[in-house]
Amino acid sequence: SQQGEEDPQALSIQEGENATMNCSYKTSINNLQWYRQNSGRGLVHLILIRSNEREKHSGRLRVTLDTSKKSSSLLITASRAADTASYFCATASLQGAQKLVFGQGTRLTINP
Amino acid sequence: DSGVTQTPKHLITATGQRVTLRCSPRSGDLSVYWYQQSLDQGLQFLIQYYNGEERAKGNILERFSAQQFPDLHSELNLSSLELGDSALYFCASTAYPTGELFFGEGSRLTVL
Numbered sequence: 001s002q003q004g005e006e007d008p009q010a011l012s013i014q015e016g017e018n019a020t021m022n023c024s025y026k027t028s029i030n031n032l033q034w035y036r037q038n039s040g041r042g043l044v045h046l047i048l049i050r051s052n053e054r055e056k057h058s059g060r061l062r063v064t065l066d067t068s069k070k071s072s073s074l075l076i077t078a079s080r081a082a083d084t085a086s087y088f089c090a091t092a093s094l095q096g097a098q099k100l101v102f103g104q105g106t107r108l109t110i111n112p
Numbered sequence: 113d114s115g116v117t118q119t120p121k122h123l124i125t126a127t128g129q130r131v132t133l134r135c136s137p138r139s140g141d142l143s144v145y146w147y148q149q150s151l152d153q154g155l156q157f158l159i160q161y162y163n164g165e166e167r168a169k170g171n172i173l174e175r176f177s178a179q180q181f182p183d184l185h186s187e188l189n190l191s192s193l194e195l196g197d198s199a200l201y202f203c204a205s206t207a208y209p210t211g212e213l214f215f216g217e218g219s220r221l222t223v224l
């Protein structure tokens with residue numbers, strides 16, 4: 001089964017608004033990563049947050065990590081039409097395996 | 113451009129056939145991951161290699177196999193193809209396991 005679960009599955013907002021997506025996971029992690037995918041294209045890495053970090057910023061992106069709740073959130077501020085894409089979280093488990101496991105993704109639509 | 117090259121981009125074949133998907137990682141990256149993405153689904157982890165050795169395995173079917181060659185390129189072999197194998201197959205590379213992944217544009221397989 002997938003390690004990460006994104007919520008909501010789909011989100012539609014107006015341009016200029018903030019978008020928040022959440023990710024929950026099950027096991028202890030080494031790090032958590034967020035990726036973006038435009039329809040049918042390869043995924044693009046957005047940000048990596050380590051298990052000992054609580055918050056990280058990159059441009060209009062803000063990621064938080066709460067290891068006690070096994071959850072993370074991705075905030076995109078001042079959204080633009082070009083932010084329309086699917087967003088995935090991926091977790092790297094602490095337990096031996098080197099795989100990165102992805103969730104089902106949140107489909108974000110920014111309406112102009 | 114992520115630096116990861118996947119060929120072919122599109123492939124149409126019939127049930128029962130065998131195909132080989134090829135991936136050239138970013139220059140210097142030793143680790144290669146393979147993922148399967150079915151329509152509107154998340155990414156299913158298949159297998160990971162590091163410097164020619166298999167390091168992690170996901171829910172990869174017995175009909176599927178992969179390897180990483182001394183020049184670090186990787187191939188994913190899919191045999192006895194079924195309709196349900198139709199999907200986007202992504203390769204990703206990274207300098208170190210569980211680090212930031214760089215994805216290729218994928219190979220879209222259609223099984224008729």
